[in-house]
Amino acid sequence: MDLHYCDWAGSSKGMNGFIKSLLPKFAAAHPQIEFTVSPRPSKHPVIIGHYINGRQKAICVRNMEPYEILKKVELLRDASGEHLKRTTKPVRSINESVRGIWSPYHGNGMVV
Amino acid sequence: MKRLRLDRWTGQLLVARPGASPVSTSLAAFRPASAPRCAAVRHQSTAATPFTEDSIPDDHDGTDHTRFPPLEKLPPRSTSLPSPLPERALQSPKLAALHARLSLSQKLPLQTLARALVDASADKNPQFNNSNLAFVGMTLINYHVAEWLMCRFPRLPMEVLYSAMKAYAGPTALHQVARSWGIEYAAAPGGEVDPGLLQFSLKERGDAMTTFGYKRAEAEYLDKYKFRHGISSRVVLDDDFGETVHNRLSNEALAARPDTEYGNELTRSLAEMAFATCARAIVGAIYAHCGRETVKDFVNAHVLSRTLDISKLFSFRKPTTELSLLCAREDFEPPVARLLSETGRLSRTPVFVVGIYSGNDKLGEAAGSTLEQARYKAATNALKSWYLYSPGEHVRVPSDMLSEGAKPWEPVYMDIGEIIAR
Numbered sequence: 001m002d003l004h005y006c007d008w009a010g011s012s013k014g015m016n017g018f019i020k021s022l023l024p025k026f027a028a029a030h031p032q033i034e035f036t037v038s039p040r041p042s043k044h045p046v047i048i049g050h051y052i053n054g055r056q057k058a059i060c061v062r063n064m065e066p067y068e069i070l071k072k073v074e075l076l077r078d079a080s081g082e083h084l085k086r087t088t089k090p091v092r093s094i095n096e097s098v099r100g101i102w103s104p105y106h107g108n109g110m111v112v
Numbered sequence: 113m114k115r116l117r118l119d120r121w122t123g124q125l126l127v128a129r130p131g132a133s134p135v136s137t138s139l140a141a142f143r144p145a146s147a148p149r150c151a152a153v154r155h156q157s158t159a160a161t162p163f164t165e166d167s168i169p170d171d172h173d174g175t176d177h178t179r180f181p182p183l184e185k186l187p188p189r190s191t192s193l194p195s196p197l198p199e200r201a202l203q204s205p206k207l208a209a210l211h212a213r214l215s216l217s218q219k220l221p222l223q224t225l226a227r228a229l230v231d232a233s234a235d236k237n238p239q240f241n242n243s244n245l246a247f248v249g250m251t252l253i254n255y256h257v258a259e260w261l262m263c264r265f266p267r268l269p270m271e272v273l274y275s276a277m278k279a280y281a282g283p284t285a286l287h288q289v290a291r292s293w294g295i296e297y298a299a300a301p302g303g304e305v306d307p308g309l310l311q312f313s314l315k316e317r318g319d320a321m322t323t324f325g326y327k328r329a330e331a332e333y334l335d336k337y338k339f340r341h342g343i344s345s346r347v348v349l350d351d352d353f354g355e356t357v358h359n360r361l362s363n364e365a366l367a368a369r370p371d372t373e374y375g376n377e378l379t380r381s382l383a384e385m386a387f388a389t390c391a392r393a394i395v396g397a398i399y400a401h402c403g404r405e406t407v408k409d410f411v412n413a414h415v416l417s418r419t420l421d422i423s424k425l426f427s428f429r430k431p432t433t434e435l436s437l438l439c440a441r442e443d444f445e446p447p448v449a450r451l452l453s454e455t456g457r458l459s460r461t462p463v464f465v466v467g468i469y470s471g472n473d474k475l476g477e478a479a480g481s482t483l484e485q486a487r488y489k490a491a492t493n494a495l496k497s498w499y500l501y502s503p504g505e506h507v508r509v510p511s512d513m514l515s516e517g518a519k520p521w522e523p524v525y526m527d528i529g530e531i532i533a534r
Contacts, residue, residue, distance in 0.1 A: 031212035034205045052294040094419055105453040105465045105479065 001033055001076060002048040004040040011062035015045035018066040018073075026073060033077065047072060051081025186304055193303030195235035195311060201226035206296070206308025214293060214394070220401040226307040228393035231386045232318025234301030234311040242393035243318065249396030250281075250323070254352045256411045256511065257281045263507040265422065267499050269530040270343045272425045274354035279420050282353055286388035289414055295390060297383070312386035314379050325351035404514060423496050431491035435468065435475070438498060438531045445471040447494070449487045452477065466490045499530075 005019060006012040019037055027035050040046070044062035047069070051057070057076055061069045187197055201207055201222040211225055228242045235241045257280045261273060268276065279285060290310075301311035312318070326349045333339050334356060346354040375383075399407040428434060435447050452465045466486035467477040476494025480486030503525050513521050 032209055034209040036205075052292060103479075105455065105463065 001035050001050070001073070002046075003035065003037045004043070004046045004048075005037070006041050006043055006045065007039060009042060009044070012045040014064045014066050014069055015061055018069040022066055022070050026070065030077065047076060049076035049079065049081075051079070053081045055081045057081070190303040194237070195230045195240055195301060196226065196303055196305055196307040198223040198226065198240075201307045204306055204308040206306055208308075210293065210295065210308060216398065217402045217406065220397060224397045224401065225394070228397050229295070229307065229310045229390055230301070231310070231312035231389055233313040233316055233382070233386065234318075236318075241318070242389060242396075245393035245396035245400070246389045247392075247396070248399055249392035249394065250352075252395055252399055252407055253281045253286075253392060253411055253415055256408060256509075257415060258352070259509045259511060260416055260507075263503075263509050263524050264505075265500060265502055266525045267501050267527040267530075268422070269499060270347065271354070272422065272499070274346070275425045276420065276422055278353040278355075279425070280415055280418065283384055283388035285415075285418065286391040287384040289418075290387040290391040293391075295387065297386070310386060310390050312382065314382055317382065317385075318389075323351040323357065325349060325357040327357050331356065404511075408511060423500060426492070426496055426499070428492055428495060431488055431495055434531050435491045435494055438495070439470055441531065444473075447475060447491070449490065451483070468494050495531075 003015070003019060003023070005015045007016070023035070023037070027033070044060050046058055046060050048056055048058045057079060059072050059076065061072055064072070184203075187200070190197065190200075204222070204226070207222050207226055207229075211220070211222060216225070224245075227240065228245055230241045232238075232241045232243045238244055254277065257277055258273075261268065261276055261280075265273075265276075295310050296308075298305045298309040298311045301313055305311055328334065328341075328345075328349055330339060334341065341356070343354070350356050395407060395410060398410055432447075439445065439447050447468050447470050449466050449468050452467045454462065454464045456462045457464075462481055463479055464481070464483050464486040465477065465479045466483065466489075468475045468487075468490045476490045476492070476497060478486055478489030478493050480489050507524065508522070510521075512518055
């Protein structure tokens with residue numbers, strides 16, 4: 001996860017506070033995530049999450065408070081990297097169905 | 113009885129003995145005599161590094177370091193080394209993240225994990241590349257996959273067993289596994305690269321031995337005249353996936369093929385091999401530091417947990433003949449195909465449902481658009497249900513007996529063999 005900040009600009013005030021106060025604890029709680037903190041002068045602060053499936057998600061966190069940024073960081077942590085999709089079916093499985101597929105050629109049939 | 117001290121056996125993995133290897137002694141001379149096994153790390157050290165920038169003139173690559181200061185303070189001469197120094201592993205965030213992501217034990221030090229990421233094509237010195245760990249890992253993965261397949265599906269024909277082995281433990285599958293661990297690769301190997309990146313060279317193959325098997329005497333003719341090689345000779349001579357050892361396409365032949373979306377065939381095969389070797393080396397490293405039980409759990413969790421539909425691996429040339437041979441061998445009544453139901457015989461899309469019976473027992477059933485096709489499919493289904501017999505989902509495998517306090521071994525079901533030997 002990349003965290004970019006600017007030392008001078010006011011929109012990075014919350015980001016600087018987040019990096020100073022909340023990030024060490026968050027990074028220690030998530031050793032599986034690699035964090036890089038780098039300055040990006042005269043630009044808005046950005047968090048970029050890089051995912052194993054090769055995609056990345058970027059969130060601009062200008063003018064946000066440290067705890068708002070923590071919410072965004074948790075959002076990136078919980079995302080899988082896939083596009084957000086509406087899930088209509090609660091369960092998806094690659095196992096074949098136990099009951100099998102219904103066949104019109106078996107059973108007693110229906111008299112029309 | 114005293115416990116075996118596995119951690120003492122693996123000291124040689126981390127300790128580099130100077131002059132022990134005849135290859136690239138000039139490079140080995142730059143290495144530290146023995147890397148510390150558990151070096152104390154001082155993060156945020158304010159002490160000046162003992163090396164000044166003036167002391168690294170001999171590997172100067174023309175970069176103006178006053179204009180482009182290096183991102184990381186590198187040890188001297190590191191750009192002239194083929195792979196990063198082992199002690200730099202402790203400073204790599206990528207490596208620590210990978211260690212945590214795989215939930216590896218603290219017994220497995222970061223230096224060994226870093227070594228598992230150096231391919232033989234990047235660093236030829238076997239004391240610093242992963243070829244030895246990969247060989248251990250390959251034997252372990254193949255053993256666990258093979259014993260599980262044999263106990264779970266005791267009647268699999270050898271050909272299907274080989275392709276199932278390849279689908280679980282072959283280079284393509286392990287490449288996917290390593291990618292799913294989030295291992296990234298360096299553009300080119302070198303001493304200045306982050307040790308958390310997989311390092312392999314796209315220019316040449318590493319000459320590490322990563323498989324069992326013999327080079328066949330008739331190897332040339334196998335390719336030239338398409339010699340038939342039966343399954344029995346494959347068991348004896350070839351590697352764990354039943355493939356001839358010599359039968360690797362040469363670099364030129366692969367590079368001559370048309371480019372795909374991501375590089376040409378040669379670079380793709382090299383990358384795939386490097387990722388698979390890395391996955392095997394990590395398994396080998398876990399065995400070396402944490403022992404047998406941990407590595408078995410790791411292989412179960414990462415290799416055997418993948419879904420594979422074994423029934424898709426079958427292909428029968430003459431299913432009806434094979435089925436009647438099976439019935440003759442097992443003293444069943446000879447199989448008879450019976451039409452169970454049909455619809456639209458004179459229409460454009462007829463459907464026939466054919467069942468294969470041996471006496472009163474239905475062996476298989478299938479629907480097809482012609483009578484012949486339905487009969488063939490029904491015979492195929494009957495053969496598949498014979499070959500895919502399984503004693504249960506949670507079968508005991510021989511390596512279960514190695515754990516302490518294991519229950520007495522009950523013999524597993526062994527089949528007398530396939531119906532038609534190929």
